[in-house]
């Protein structure tokens with residue numbers, strides 16, 4: 237290949253036919269190849285060849301390889317660039333293809349085609365000396381390459397003309413207007429970004445149009461972001477970080493992955509309620525009424541909540557304590573938390589902590605982490621849009637632990653009034669003041685709450701309800717709520733107290749009232765079908781004579797099926813020793829408090845036994861026979 241007149245390319249070259257992008261001497265271009273002749277060229281020449289010569293191919297622009305290798309070749313562009321295939325990558329998705337990375341060496345002219353199949357082979361004449369690109373003309377070509385490789389599809393034809401220009405002078409004449417235009421465009425873009433927002437407003441309407449609405453929008457966007465940063469009333473430290481990030485963002489090309497990351501970060505920073513809050517509107521008398529209206533029974537809990545709120549009203553800077561409602565499922569812990577937010581006129585946000593075992597769930601990921609996000613606390617603040625909401629940390633007893641750290645430890649900082657004024661989420665990396673947030677926690681048991689966390693909270697036990705309390709709750713709250721949710725009225729459905737007692741004893745055995753609520757929902761759905769069927773009758777009979785539909789024992793059985801539990805019969809003391817008693821039914825406590833049971837014998841009860849704790853719910857698991 238080497239001769240006295242410089243390096244010579246082979247006189248016979250296999251040709252790669254391309255119609256996207258132009259390879260110029262000195263540049264390196266990536267080509268995707270999937271047409272039959274080009275694929276054959278890669279398979280038979282590039283992949284099988286072992287010499288340096290076999291990696292040199294001719295790249296012909298402006299020529300499309302036909303879809304079928306049986307089709308005739310179209311007329312080929314007669315000037316091309318010889319290049320070295322420096323990389324070949326094959327893939328089968330979405331269809332078989334190769335990606336070639338080719339570095340251009342020199343121009344050539346196609347003299348004659350030698351064969352068309354399996355790939356195109358041609359007799360070629362070398363037009364440039366190879367040394368030109370490594371020594372004397374290096375500078376000129378570097379400028380040419382550096383700028384021209386940025387040319388997009390719309391400059392494609394112009395680039396082909398540059399390729400066709402063999403003498404350097406002619407080549408510069410062709411390339412210069414394109415370069416000038418490119419440089420002008422870049423200068424205008426740079427100037428528009430530097431301008432102050434006001435100035436920009438004056439210029440843009442009268443302004444330049446460089447096919448460049450996007451660039452104007454970019455400038456607008458950055459200016460708007462800067463205004464938002466200044467208007468977010470963030471503390472000095474956060475403002476400094478934001479302005480630094482904004483400065484970096486302005487210099488970054490949009491295609492850089494870090495651009496999106498920084499942009500998202502700044503968007504979050506301006507959205508956070510650094511200084512936005514709601515005004516507390518607490519009136520203890522109406523708070524008491526509201527609590528009583530929302531919740532039946534729970535007198536002790538309601539009293540403590542009112543005390544807590546009263547002290548907060550008198551001493552607005554009160555730090556702590558954090559209330560933690562502990563009790564079995566469905567006894568109204570969450571709903572009391574919601575009522576507290578309503579009484580104070582604050583936003584409410586629930587953070588479910590059950591199963592959380594990664595501390596970054598609380599504290600966020602560092603921004604260097606792929607897919608990083610802020611933690612749940614900061615996310616919650618962004619959602620409510622104020623810095624003094626009521627946050628209900630639900631199920632703190634179900635926090636897990638893993639290799640990713642201990643989320644309970646992260647919660648310590650959040651709940652500690654001495655530290656939470658400078659809570660630092662890893663994602664934000666600046667302190668956020670959580671001291672205005674009112675935290676309330678709920679749990680089913682204190683046994684699994686880490687002691688350090690428990691120590692920061694005041695535990696308020698919420699016991700389960702007695703049967704009579706449940707009947708009252710059903711008639712005062714659950715039935716009216718369910719009627720409303722199902723679009724029914726008391727004139728259409730009536731559940732007598734006897735029936736609700738039946739549901740409580742024979743269909744739901746639980747400490748709370750959640751299953752009871754579900755059963756009432758099931759009854760409402762069944763009645764809704766009947767009512768909807770009645771609606772289709774003519775006007776005069778829209779209210780069928782049987783309205784309201786009364787749910788008696790027969791209707792209950794029909795809708796809810798046979799009762800899973802039988803009514804309890806209280807045994808007399810010493811009943812187990814009576815000769816006619818042979819079996820004892822064994823129950824197991826089904827509520828989540830079982831995990832805290834002090835002894836394995838504890839969940840063993842017999843029907844009617846009431847001293848184990850009314851807050852537990854029992855499931856029959858079998859029978860135990862008396863051994864005489």
Ligand SMILES: Nc1ncnc2c1ncn2[C@@H]1O[C@H](COP(=O)(O)OP(=O)(O)OP(=O)(O)O)[C@@H](O)[C@H]1O
Pocket residue numbers: 530531532533534563564565566567568569570571572630678679680709713714748749750753
């Ligand atoms: N004393 C009550 N008065 C009125 N409604 C109640 C009462 N107790 C519970 N409820 C109702 O029972 C349903 C379940 O309550 P809630 O979701 O607050 O239970 P929870 O104790 O938070 O349960 P979990 O531990 O499973 O989260 C709600 O619809 C709530 O309104």
